[in-house]
Amino acid sequence: MSDTDRSWDHRLVVLENDWQREHCSGSRGRCLEKAIYGASYSYVTGMCGRTTRRFTTLCEKHAEQFAERHSLIIPQEAME
Numbered sequence: 001m002s003d004t005d006r007s008w009d010h011r012l013v014v015l016e017n018d019w020q021r022e023h024c025s026g027s028r029g030r031c032l033e034k035a036i037y038g039a040s041y042s043y044v045t046g047m048c049g050r051t052t053r054r055f056t057t058l059c060e061k062h063a064e065q066f067a068e069r070h071s072l073i074i075p076q077e078a079m080e
């Protein structure tokens, strides 16, 4: 998780549509939980200083870890 130092503007959202819900990618693809949150952040790629916006899907557990690491508040899942 060393890319934390070079990333910023972390955001956490509840995935709204079922088609967005994929498997969690929080543990380098090894987490088999269903993703219910979307996490995005900007980071620097390589040494040229180019920035990229990254979007990943996270399960509840990994979303909590993401929120804790970046001091975010976990958004509530919409009631249906």
Ligand SMILES: [Zn+2]
Binding pocket: 024, 025, 026, 027, 031, 032, 033, 058, 059, 060, 061, 062
């Ligand atoms: Zn996960």
